[in-house]
Amino acid sequence: KDGNYTITFGxxxxxxxxxxxxxxxxxKEFQASKYEQMVTFWQGAVKQACIDHNxxxxxxxxxxxxxxxxxxxxxxxxxxxxxxxxxxxxSTCEEVTSQPDGWGSWMWQTIVKKPLSWSLGMLARxxxxxxxxxSDRMYTLNSSLHEKEAKILDHYKRPENNLVLGYDDFLSSxxxxxxxxxxxxxxxxxxxxxxxxxxxxxxLASTKKVVLFEIPSDHTAPRKGVKILSSKTGVDVSDLDxxxxxxxxxLEDLEAQASRxxxxxxxxxxxxxxxxxxxxxxxxxxxxxxxxxLQVLCDRKLGPINNIRAIIDEIEHAxxxxxxxxxxxxxxxxxxxxxxxxxxxxxxxxxxxxREAFADQAEVEEAIGTQVGGAAEDDVxxxxxxxxx
Numbered sequence: 043k044d045g046n047y048t049i050t051f052g053x054x055x056x057x058x059x060x061x062x063x064x065x066x067x068x069x070k071e072f073q074a075s076k077y078e079q080m081v082t083f084w085q086g087a088v089k090q091a092c093i094d095h096n097x098x099x100x101x102x103x104x105x106x107x108x109x110x111x112x113x114x115x116x117x118x119x120x121x122x123x124x125x126x127x128x129x130x131x132x133s134t135c136e137e138v139t140s141q142p143d144g145w146g147s148w149m150w151q152t153i154v155k156k157p158l159s160w161s162l163g164m165l166a167r168x169x170x171x172x173x174x175x176x177s178d179r180m181y182t183l184n185s186s187l188h189e190k191e192a193k194i195l196d197h198y199k200r201p202e203n204n205l206v207l208g209y210d211d212f213l214s215s216x217x218x219x220x221x222x223x224x225x226x227x228x229x230x231x232x233x234x235x236x237x238x239x240x241x242x243x244x245x246l247a248s249t250k251k252v253v254l255f256e257i258p259s260d261h262t263a264p265r266k267g268v269k270i271l272s273s274k275t276g277v278d279v280s281d282l283d284x285x286x287x288x289x290x291x292x293l294e295d296l297e298a299q300a301s302r303x304x305x306x307x308x309x310x311x312x313x314x315x316x317x318x319x320x321x322x323x324x325x326x327x328x329x330x331x332x333x334x335x336l337q338v339l340c341d342r343k344l345g346p347i348n349n350i351r352a353i354i355d356e357i358e359h360a361x362x363x364x365x366x367x368x369x370x371x372x373x374x375x376x377x378x379x380x381x382x383x384x385x386x387x388x389x390x391x392x393x394x395x396x397r398e399a400f401a402d403q404a405e406v407e408e409a410i411g412t413q414v415g416g417a418a419e420d421d422v423x424x425x426x427x428x429x430x431x
Contacts, residue, residue, distance in 0.1 A: 099232035132181040139244040190220040209266035303340040
């Protein structure tokens with residue numbers, strides 16, 4: 043797509059050159075020139091492949107599937123990824139998602155690894171070029187990971203977006219914003235949009251861009267939340283953060299229930315109309331009765347929904363007032379500090395000096411403006427000339 047990419051991939055048209063690039067990776071110590079050429083080529087190839095397919099993860103099997111030419115696949119794929127790892131171009135998914143508090147290992151085992159194992163079972167059989175035991179190891183392209191993370195953080199800088207939200211909502215937002223699920227034809231390479239969203243979320247947490255936390259519950263399993271860190275938020279998850287998130291989750295649950303009820307009401311009304319048209323009034327009346335019962339339940343949901351929305355609005359308003367008061371306090375402290383550095387007595391003396399300087403300057407200007415030398419023009423001649431004009 044750019045000059046370097048086109049020229050580089052032109053090498054694959056030459057069977058001899060392709061044979062070199064697709065061969066086993068040579069020794070770095072004994073064949074340094076060939077090693078450097080191959081690694082440089084595959085560094086650009088892997089980056090462009092990830093860009094083209096809008097993915098951040100790739101495996102040796104993916105490379106073999108992506109670069110099949112005349113039935114041949116690169117034999118060096120897995121070893122090449124390890125070489126790129128040494129250069130810092132890629133990292134293993136385990137490295138990217140490592141979390142000191144155990145979140146990473148939990149997520150990797152329960153969510154990231156399962157889609158990975160499922161996807162591997164669906165892969166097409168590799169072309170000629172047998173994979174080694176690490177062929178299914180997933181790597182993350184570091185540059186693409188950082189670009190997508192920056193896009194996500196920019197999204198949450200907008201004032202209309204909540205900085206504390208449910209973990210599932212956060213993953214859905216990532217998939218909509220930057221993962222291949224948003225494209226008309228999602229990529230079949232990498233670990234999939236859901237897995238890549240997990241990787242982005244966990245890496246943001248490991249680099250202290252977001253905080254992951256759990257909301258304990260007496261009746262259900264703990265629900266997971268995310269706090270996006272910024273200059274406006276603290277680095278810790280406060281009781282207020284948890285309370286607001288509980289309210290939002292309750293609101294989402296109620297809205298989902300109301301939506302299901304409205305869908306059932308529409309279905310009942312459609313059935314009633316159908317039976318009326320078929321002259322089956324007894325059946326139609328049953329669906330009308332059902333629709334009314336559902337409408338009563340739906341109306342009962344609207345009261346709590348509106349109340350919770352009002353409470354959240356008031357909490358956010360109070361939090362904004364708190365920020366305004368804090369800004370006033372800091373501004374006042376800064377102003378007082380600045381005034382201490384400028385004593386009033388010195389200011390009075392300075393102003394007196396400025397006034398004296400202005401007075402002296404006025405005297406100088408008056409003296410300069412006084413007419414000197416030569417007789418003034420005769421007033422009579424001047425008046426005559428003006429009259430003539």
